[in-house]
Amino acid sequence: MDSFLLEALVNGILLGGVFALPALGLNLVFGVVDVVWLCYAELVMVGMYAVWFLYTQAGWPLWVAFAACLPVVSVLGLLLHLLVVRPLLAAPPINQVLATGGVLFLLQGAMTLIFRTDFRSLGVDMPPMEVGEIFVSGTKLAAFCAALVGAALLWAFLKFTYVGTAIRAIARDREVMPLMGVDPQRIYLIASAVGGALAGLAACLLVVQLDVHPFVGLSFGPITFMICVMGGLGNMLGGFLAAFIMGIIVSVGGFWGTTEFSYVVAFGFFIVTIFARPRGLFAR
Amino acid sequence: MRYVIPLLLALACIPLLSPPDYFLHLGVTVLLTAVAGTGWAMMGRYGLVSFGHGAFLGIGAYTMALLWNMAGLTPWVGIPIAVILAALAGVLLGYPCFRLKVVGHYFALVTLAAGEIVRILIVALRDHTGGSLGMTPDRVPPDQGLLAMQFDKSGFWWLALLAWAIGLLAWWLLDRSMASKALAAISEDEEAAASIGIRVTREKLRVTLISTALAALAGTLMAQYRMYLNPESLAGLGISLQIVFGAIAGGMYAPLGPTVGAIITIGLEEVLRIAFGTEFTGGAPLIYGILLVLFMIYLPRGIVGIVERKRRSAAAPLGLPVGAK
Numbered sequence: 001m002d003s004f005l006l007e008a009l010v011n012g013i014l015l016g017g018v019f020a021l022p023a024l025g026l027n028l029v030f031g032v033v034d035v036v037w038l039c040y041a042e043l044v045m046v047g048m049y050a051v052w053f054l055y056t057q058a059g060w061p062l063w064v065a066f067a068a069c070l071p072v073v074s075v076l077g078l079l080l081h082l083l084v085v086r087p088l089l090a091a092p093p094i095n096q097v098l099a100t101g102g103v104l105f106l107l108q109g110a111m112t113l114i115f116r117t118d119f120r121s122l123g124v125d126m127p128p129m130e131v132g133e134i135f136v137s138g139t140k141l142a143a144f145c146a147a148l149v150g151a152a153l154l155w156a157f158l159k160f161t162y163v164g165t166a167i168r169a170i171a172r173d174r175e176v177m178p179l180m181g182v183d184p185q186r187i188y189l190i191a192s193a194v195g196g197a198l199a200g201l202a203a204c205l206l207v208v209q210l211d212v213h214p215f216v217g218l219s220f221g222p223i224t225f226m227i228c229v230m231g232g233l234g235n236m237l238g239g240f241l242a243a244f245i246m247g248i249i250v251s252v253g254g255f256w257g258t259t260e261f262s263y264v265v266a267f268g269f270f271i272v273t274i275f276a277r278p279r280g281l282f283a284r
Numbered sequence: 285m286r287y288v289i290p291l292l293l294a295l296a297c298i299p300l301l302s303p304p305d306y307f308l309h310l311g312v313t314v315l316l317t318a319v320a321g322t323g324w325a326m327m328g329r330y331g332l333v334s335f336g337h338g339a340f341l342g343i344g345a346y347t348m349a350l351l352w353n354m355a356g357l358t359p360w361v362g363i364p365i366a367v368i369l370a371a372l373a374g375v376l377l378g379y380p381c382f383r384l385k386v387v388g389h390y391f392a393l394v395t396l397a398a399g400e401i402v403r404i405l406i407v408a409l410r411d412h413t414g415g416s417l418g419m420t421p422d423r424v425p426p427d428q429g430l431l432a433m434q435f436d437k438s439g440f441w442w443l444a445l446l447a448w449a450i451g452l453l454a455w456w457l458l459d460r461s462m463a464s465k466a467l468a469a470i471s472e473d474e475e476a477a478a479s480i481g482i483r484v485t486r487e488k489l490r491v492t493l494i495s496t497a498l499a500a501l502a503g504t505l506m507a508q509y510r511m512y513l514n515p516e517s518l519a520g521l522g523i524s525l526q527i528v529f530g531a532i533a534g535g536m537y538a539p540l541g542p543t544v545g546a547i548i549t550i551g552l553e554e555v556l557r558i559a560f561g562t563e564f565t566g567g568a569p570l571i572y573g574i575l576l577v578l579f580m581i582y583l584p585r586g587i588v589g590i591v592e593r594k595r596r597s598a599a600a601p602l603g604l605p606v607g608a609k
Contacts, residue, residue, distance in 0.1 A: 111566070114569060214566070222396060264401055
């Protein structure tokens, strides 16, 4: 195979790893709370600002800034749930989505007020690595590995802890679980916090690859939603796999055409997929 | 709707009083935003929530502007072509969605993807559309302005008013028709509606056609009024959500709701801009966002919704709770 194509393919897989985290977070929240966080990419954006601020302005070591970003966004997820989602739990789904859409504007506006619209760069880069015939960006590889570790930790949490089991149970049947002594409100809170933490982790991985500005969420937000829908809303494994499919389409598409056309192809693929499998590629 | 015709006549007389240009500018902006919001609400109130209506503003505006710049086709002809094309695009997207029962969250996210595709296509076709930098329709000397639909603010005031009236007329006609009842039934329970003989796909497609045509009409006139088009303000998620917000804030179940919403959103933007100038960029979306959340929690039927409920409950105190849905 052409080594450039191979490189595009590898980059696509690496990109998929980065898409996978927010997709997992969104699916977790949707699966458990049954609400789409339309502002999810904006939570990631706030996390990116947190890392940027702590590292370049407050002078914290990078890994401390990364470690601080997770709880910050996690708390943001909790607040989002308590202040916006909880009062709307009984409302029609569309009202819930629109309210979180309001939070999208709110966060964009707040960050514009605080940090202006300038593009902020972390200025951290790792040298590219040569693997066989192809070059792989060190930052992207590191981000990919971190994403896989994050996904594995999430899986272990859901699989082996008591709370994780309760989360999976609530996602499976929200009528019966309260009868079994699981307090859904508490589970919603935990899922929102974990969903927020995943956005925080995604922020750490993205901030080394992208410049931060208040509208950066719009550049990866839509594709994240499409990945979730393609994998089946609430289906974590489906979303995880769909992230790689989308990553490869975007990357390989960019190899043949411009970046924009690769996104057009990816979004078009998404629409066709939904027509073919309206409940997602991996619907049971 | 009795109050609409006198209101229209009164509004049509306003340019004769030679008000300040700024007032006319705000008026045109509000009216055109209201047309887009009215179009959106015609789908939105039946549960067909689109997060991609910006796409239709964009398809309309760019079709018109490209026909003018590249083929010299006057907007008077270009706008109908653009509106038809955008409505066809709406049907092209809608048909498989409705046929294959893509509803709820899935529908919202498919339309979101469609909106993004249009935005990215506009950027990608930068050789013709100017990409993110935007494009300007070619100007003509003032004496040919009428033919090229390039005239002063009062001219656009009347055009915008006409578009607004078309929007309200479409709403009124739909409201009076059986289609409205059918759509209400579909939004309650699609399968039950189908079981009593309602053609679900056809009804949904018809309302999509009207809704996207209105959005495209608003988009073309906005572009022609500003004489500037760019992908961010005419396609994509940002503008789509703003349309939704306007319609929701005003109230999407009442014909004048989206108009009230447009007054609120444009008014808010202007007040914040004048009060804080450029120091406070970001303030407008911040306050928008907070209001949108508060509206969804406390007033999901919008401002007009409360007024109507008060009036109806005064008229029929023993009636069923109006609008309990």
